[in-house]
Amino acid sequence: MPSIQPKPSFLVGLIGSGIAASRTPPMHEAAADAAGIRYLYRKIDLAELKLGAEALPELLTAARRMGFDGLNVTHPCKQAIIPLLDELSPDAQALGAVNTVVIRNGRMIGHNTDWFGFAENFRRNMQGASLGRVVQFGAGGAGAAVAFALMKLGVQELIIVDLDLAKAQSVVDGLSPRFAEGRLKAGQDVAAAVAAADGIVNATPIGMDKYPGTPLPTALLRPDLWVAEIVYFPLETALLRAARTLGCRTVDGGGMAIFQGTEAFRLFTGVSPDPDVFFSTFASLGG
Numbered sequence: 001m002p003s004i005q006p007k008p009s010f011l012v013g014l015i016g017s018g019i020a021a022s023r024t025p026p027m028h029e030a031a032a033d034a035a036g037i038r039y040l041y042r043k044i045d046l047a048e049l050k051l052g053a054e055a056l057p058e059l060l061t062a063a064r065r066m067g068f069d070g071l072n073v074t075h076p077c078k079q080a081i082i083p084l085l086d087e088l089s090p091d092a093q094a095l096g097a098v099n100t101v102v103i104r105n106g107r108m109i110g111h112n113t114d115w116f117g118f119a120e121n122f123r124r125n126m127q128g129a130s131l132g133r134v135v136q137f138g139a140g141g142a143g144a145a146v147a148f149a150l151m152k153l154g155v156q157e158l159i160i161v162d163l164d165l166a167k168a169q170s171v172v173d174g175l176s177p178r179f180a181e182g183r184l185k186a187g188q189d190v191a192a193a194v195a196a197a198d199g200i201v202n203a204t205p206i207g208m209d210k211y212p213g214t215p216l217p218t219a220l221l222r223p224d225l226w227v228a229e230i231v232y233f234p235l236e237t238a239l240l241r242a243a244r245t246l247g248c249r250t251v252d253g254g255g256m257a258i259f260q261g262t263e264a265f266r267l268f269t270g271v272s273p274d275p276d277v278f279f280s281t282f283a284s285l286g287g
Helices: 024-035 053-065 090-095 114-125 141-153 165-178 190-195 238-246 254-269 275-284
Strands: 009-016 038-045 070-073 100-104 107-111 133-137 157-161 184-187 199-202 226-229 249-251
Touching: 009 024, 009 053, 009 254, 024 038, 024 254, 024 275, 070 254, 090 107, 090 114, 090 141, 090 165, 100 254, 114 141, 114 249, 114 254, 133 141, 133 190, 141 157, 141 165, 157 165, 157 190, 165 184, 226 238, 238 249, 254 275
Parallel strands: 009 038, 009 070, 133 157, 133 199, 157 184, 199 226, 226 249
Antiparallel strands: 070 100, 100 107
16 A cells, blocks of 8 residues: 655744734645645734734744744834844845744744845836836835845836935945945935836835825826835725826735745745735735
């Protein structure tokens, strides 16, 4: 009688605050089912546990002891987790933020797949878009990842705008040594920057249901601009709606959320998942 080979199995978790509605666990589990992998994905919600990022050392010790194969990490832990890890990938080191931790033989290795998510979404949906000059709004953790992705995509000049100019300058200073001099700049004159731009990116939370509005006056938009979002609650933000009305090429934030997840899945399992499974699961959950 032929022996039955056990399926590979993985135990994974998501650590963050207010993650009850996260679509990440069902997307990963559906992709694993499609790939014939046993995969259990647990949410570790700091808000429900009434804990903060200071609980990370205890949670990481527990994950090691319980045999977790990996962890995704979101707000407020992406920076706080770094000193607790054994190793960082070059991308995580460049960005100073971790959203994926691979656990192998008791060692914890931090990665950042957020930048990959944005880059892959852009590549698939914005073929041929001009990358001469781009204006990015937002210089938070997601903003740093998006700026890194834009530079990797080949943007020649990236102007980062943030209400806190020092934050924008910090992202510029952090990434500039990795790219040709003068390609990254912090900006304040929004009208002038957008007037000379080929495209704009919203890397702020503005446009989410709880932060309504647009990151720039929509009167500054024009039909030859392309517009990219990272917000995906809702998929059509006020900015995208205004841009589409004008005839701009646009890309929503759903793909970034999906492709950062497919790359994390690959890092956890060594298997490249079917992105269509991620997309269909995302859509079935209200995406």
